[in-house]
Amino acid sequence: MTRVLIIDDEKCIRVTLREFLIKMGFRAHTACDGASALQLMEHYEFDIIIADIFLPKMNGINLIKKIHFAHPECLLIVISGEPTVRKMIGDVRLRIFDYLEKPVFPDRFKATIYRAVQFRERQMLLSASQEQRSSCDDVKLYSLPKCA
Amino acid sequence: MITEFRTCLMEVLDSANLYFFILDKSGAVLHINHYAKEVLDATNGEISHKNIQDFVTIQDNHDPISVMDKILSETNDYVRCNLIGKEKRIIPALMKVTRGQWNDEDVIFAVVYDDPSGVLKTNLRQDYKIRVQEQRLQSIGTLASGIAHEINNPITGIINYAQLISERIRDSVAKEFCSEIIKEGDRIANIVRNLLSYAGKGSEEYYLISISEIVSAALSLFGSLFRKDQIEIKLYIPTDLASLECRQLQIEQVLVNLLTNARNALNRRYNGYHDNKIIIISAQQIKEANKIWIRMTVEDHGIGIPDKIRKQIFEPFFTTNAGKNGTGLGLFITKHIVDKHKGRIYVESEPNSYTKFHIDLPIQRMNGKSMTNQ
Numbered sequence: 001m002t003r004v005l006i007i008d009d010e011k012c013i014r015v016t017l018r019e020f021l022i023k024m025g026f027r028a029h030t031a032c033d034g035a036s037a038l039q040l041m042e043h044y045e046f047d048i049i050i051a052d053i054f055l056p057k058m059n060g061i062n063l064i065k066k067i068h069f070a071h072p073e074c075l076l077i078v079i080s081g082e083p084t085v086r087k088m089i090g091d092v093r094l095r096i097f098d099y100l101e102k103p104v105f106p107d108r109f110k111a112t113i114y115r116a117v118q119f120r121e122r123q124m125l126l127s128a129s130q131e132q133r134s135s136c137d138d139v140k141l142y143s144l145p146k147c148a
Numbered sequence: 149m150i151t152e153f154r155t156c157l158m159e160v161l162d163s164a165n166l167y168f169f170i171l172d173k174s175g176a177v178l179h180i181n182h183y184a185k186e187v188l189d190a191t192n193g194e195i196s197h198k199n200i201q202d203f204v205t206i207q208d209n210h211d212p213i214s215v216m217d218k219i220l221s222e223t224n225d226y227v228r229c230n231l232i233g234k235e236k237r238i239i240p241a242l243m244k245v246t247r248g249q250w251n252d253e254d255v256i257f258a259v260v261y262d263d264p265s266g267v268l269k270t271n272l273r274q275d276y277k278i279r280v281q282e283q284r285l286q287s288i289g290t291l292a293s294g295i296a297h298e299i300n301n302p303i304t305g306i307i308n309y310a311q312l313i314s315e316r317i318r319d320s321v322a323k324e325f326c327s328e329i330i331k332e333g334d335r336i337a338n339i340v341r342n343l344l345s346y347a348g349k350g351s352e353e354y355y356l357i358s359i360s361e362i363v364s365a366a367l368s369l370f371g372s373l374f375r376k377d378q379i380e381i382k383l384y385i386p387t388d389l390a391s392l393e394c395r396q397l398q399i400e401q402v403l404v405n406l407l408t409n410a411r412n413a414l415n416r417r418y419n420g421y422h423d424n425k426i427i428i429i430s431a432q433q434i435k436e437a438n439k440i441w442i443r444m445t446v447e448d449h450g451i452g453i454p455d456k457i458r459k460q461i462f463e464p465f466f467t468t469n470a471g472k473n474g475t476g477l478g479l480f481i482t483k484h485i486v487d488k489h490k491g492r493i494y495v496e497s498e499p500n501s502y503t504k505f506h507i508d509l510p511i512q513r514m515n516g517k518s519m520t521n522q
Contacts, residue, residue: 012305019312054297102300103337106311106330 002117003027003044007037007051007063008079013104017050020109026117034058038066046074047120048113050100053080068095073123075116079104167203167231167241167260170250175200175216178255187233200258204243205230219245219256231260296340303340307333339368356391357399359431359442365396366403367429370411378421379414384430390511392442398485399509403429405478406446406505413450413503424449434508441491441508452499461495 004026006017014030021028029044031037033056037049049067053060060078067074079100097119098112161168167184169177177198180188188203204215206229218227231239243260307330314326363385374381392399410427418425428447433440453461460466462483486493491509496502 010301010305012309013301016305016308016312020308023315102297103304103307103333105334106308 001025001027002047002120003029004048004050004113005037005040005044005046006030007032007034007049007055009033009052009054009056013052013079013102017104017109020106021113024110024113026113032056034060034063034066037063041067041071046071048075048077048097048116050077050079053078064096075120077112077116166262167258169200169203169258169260171200171219171256171258173254173256175219175256177203178250184260187239188231203232204241204258204260205232219258228263229260231262299336299340303333303337339371354393354395356393357396358391359389359444360385360387362392362394362396362399363403363429363431366400366407369404370407373411374427377411377415378425379411380426382426382428384428386432389431389433389442390440392509393512394489394509395485398488402482402485402507403444403446405482406507409478409505410446410448410450410503413448413452415450417450417500433511436508440511442511444507444509445504447502447504449502452501452503453495453497454499458495458497462493 004021006014006021006028007030008014008017009032011032014032018028018030029040029046031040035057037051051060051063051067053064055063060080064076064078067076075097076095077098077100078096079102097116100109100112162181162183164181165183166181167188168179168181169184170179172178177200184203200219201215206215206218206227215229226242226244229241229243231241233239240263241260242263243258245256245258248255248257310326310329310333314323314330317323317326363383367381407427414425414427426449428445430445430447432443434443435441457466457468462479466480483493486507486509489509491507493505493507496504496506
């Protein structure tokens with residue numbers, strides 16, 4: 001089951017987005033700052049992380065860099081009330097799946113999550129088929145019929 | 149130390165190419181610098197009998213007014229005036245006054261600059277005002293950015309909780325209430341977004357934008373003001389109108405300026421509600437000189453513009469609303485923006501009947517060439 005982590009210092013955002021995710025049938029966890037998010041990531045593997053860029057204790061961009069380094073397969077969705085955030089992120093050249101500008105409306109949020117889940121599933125299928133193909137290639141390599 | 153500094157300051161002022169007066173509260177001249185003495189033909193012996201009114205005259209809308217009235221009105225602006233030189237020669241000038249202390253007395257310092265061709269007017273007065281206006285917009289921008297961040301968090305909470313409640317209940321009326329909460333929350337978000345972009349945080353690029361989008365963005369900033377003033381807005385904007393290649397925020401500002409003037413004109417004619425207290429915003433497509441133009445018209449049924457001032461309304465600092473909120477820059481900036489968009493602006497008006505501002509903008513700035521930023 002898809003596991004999602006929401007990192008935001010605003011309680012109303014953590015609670016409501018978590019509720020949406022549970023209703024959508026996903027496992028949802030929340031963290032109110034970067035340090036507690038990193039702690040949770042030691043215990044769980046997350047498919048999608050939704051993070052506010054302005055967080056207490058740790059700068060959101062530093063947190064994103066750490067997540068990329070430790071969990072490169074994880075999809076990141078950045079939320080922020082600051083419209084210049086895309087430029088800021090662009091400046092540090094980080095790979096972000098999508099941006100959600102606050103206020104985060106339910107429909108837009110759900111649509112973004114479904115897209116991220118589909119992308120993640122395709123990503124996993126692709127890596128699984130690549131693994132399978134490479135193992136098939138190995139088989140083929142050793143079982144090619146000899147030419148007549 | 150203070151005495152030395154004062155002597156030094158007086159030497160600088162005496163040798164400067166400007167007129168410097170120290171006056172008492174009645175306008176009597178206590179001190180005058182060398183430059184003023186030379187040009188105005190005032191020798192030391194004569195100063196003690198002179199008053200500022202012997203050297204400076206002020207005209208406002210062609211009527212002479214007392215210099216001291218103007219000085220005592222505590223204006224911080226440069227005041228356009230005339231100096232009376234040798235042989236009664238009139239010297240156009242700009243005056244700025246401040247209050248201070250001189251030999252333990254409350255005095256008025258008046259600095260007057262020569263302004264023979266209006267150069268100083270544009271360089272000093274205009275630049276100063278425009279800078280103040282820009283700084284004001286910048287502060288609004290900073291403030292709006294902070295407000296947007298603060299407001300968007302609770303709006304997200306309000307909208308999302310309403311959605312969650314709506315998903316948990318079956319009562320159709322309560323569901324309807326939830327959808328109203330979401331709709332109103334969306335409205336707040338929209339106002340914040342528009343305020344943010346109006347305050348100058350948006351792009352300076354030229355883009356294709358629909359007129360109805362620009363009009364609704366400008367109107368969203370006026371919603372409560374118009375409701376409070378009981379002003380009705382009528383929109384006549386065809387849905388099939390071509391999009392306009394423009395700097396959206398600037399054209400929004402044009403509309404905001406025209407709507408501000410229309411609102412003032414209506415409020416000055418009608419105190420409360422009136423059937424005729426309306427602003428009509430219309431747009432149409434016209435073809436002229438092998439170009440397609442969008443003509444936007446803002447019409448109000450307010451006090452109108454008297455014929456005698458119609459030529460001056462686009463001049464900087466011309467205002468009929470001085471002392472209240474009028475900066476005299478609204479139509480000046482409006483014209484400047486329209487000119488930048490290679491458009492034209494003109495006015496039709498009948499005093500105590502109506503005012504119509506027409507703005508014609510070419511839908512493409514460069515005859516179909518690319519939309520590069522200039």
